[in-house]
Amino acid sequence: MTRKPLIAGNWKMNLNHLEAIALVQKIAFSLPEKYFAKVDVAVLPPFTDIRSVQTLVDGDKLLLTYGAQDLSPHESGAYTGDVSGAMLAKLGCTYVVVGHSERREYHAESDEVVNKKVKAAVKHGLTPILCVGEQLEVREAGGHIEHTTAALIAGLKGLKTEQVRETVVAYEPVWAIGTGRVATPSDAEEVCAALRSALEEKYGAEVAQDVRVLYGGSVKSGNIADLVKCENVDGALVGGASLDGEEFTKLCALAAGGPLP
Numbered sequence: 001m002t003r004k005p006l007i008a009g010n011w012k013m014n015l016n017h018l019e020a021i022a023l024v025q026k027i028a029f030s031l032p033e034k035y036f037a038k039v040d041v042a043v044l045p046p047f048t049d050i051r052s053v054q055t056l057v058d059g060d061k062l063l064l065t066y067g068a069q070d071l072s073p074h075e076s077g078a079y080t081g082d083v084s085g086a087m088l089a090k091l092g093c094t095y096v097v098v099g100h101s102e103r104r105e106y107h108a109e110s111d112e113v114v115n116k117k118v119k120a121a122v123k124h125g126l127t128p129i130l131c132v133g134e135q136l137e138v139r140e141a142g143g144h145i146e147h148t149t150a151a152l153i154a155g156l157k158g159l160k161t162e163q164v165r166e167t168v169v170a171y172e173p174v175w176a177i178g179t180g181r182v183a184t185p186s187d188a189e190e191v192c193a194a195l196r197s198a199l200e201e202k203y204g205a206e207v208a209q210d211v212r213v214l215y216g217g218s219v220k221s222g223n224i225a226d227l228v229k230c231e232n233v234d235g236a237l238v239g240g241a242s243l244d245g246e247e248f249t250k251l252c253a254l255a256a257g258g259p260l261p
């Protein structure tokens, strides 16, 4: 099958709910409808913005989708500050990012915790965007394939084959996040292809062909076209460039094959 590219804007800890409304409106009204047939567009705002984004998307029947940047591995209870999969599902979220390197680094999330979160997402009908990516020293030592494939398989542990088919994977090399140092298309393709091969080995070729594998790390309108030309790169998880409506719209149009609106 041909995989439809996904461009997902990870806003990280930026924009309040009023700014969120303005940005979503800008994206939705500048990107002509025909592009949504060629590329899935999603925004991933902070929790505090999601209700406002939901109201806007539902009310104006916008074609973009939205999701969250994290979820609790638990169902409910005494977990101060956490947000459950059920709560996100109720808000109409399509996606939830799991295992972003910033969560792994600043919140000490292990592969085991990430796996619990992936399961919690799937349980509530959310599509996990499972992030894996190596640190600079791992890449310099030549261990990037081993590191990323091991994190992928650990993150998916215990999922049924059909649940794996619905998962989105994101390869985000830590050294390329927010640094302006983008992986070359061949760096991205090498790892994305290896991740697909690991899926094939474990879950079969048919499932591996259906899973979308994104690249993330300093993606901009200036480099997206070459990245999505790669056979195994099915879109991007975009940080900084997703906060600028004009830039993000441009990036989505280029991922859809252009021309610019």
Ligand SMILES: O=C(CO)COP(=O)(O)O
Binding pocket: 010, 100, 172, 176, 177, 178, 179, 180, 216, 217, 218, 219, 237, 238, 239, 240, 241
């Ligand atoms: O972490 C990222 C997306 O999840 C990438 O961030 P930047 O696009 O800002 O490098």
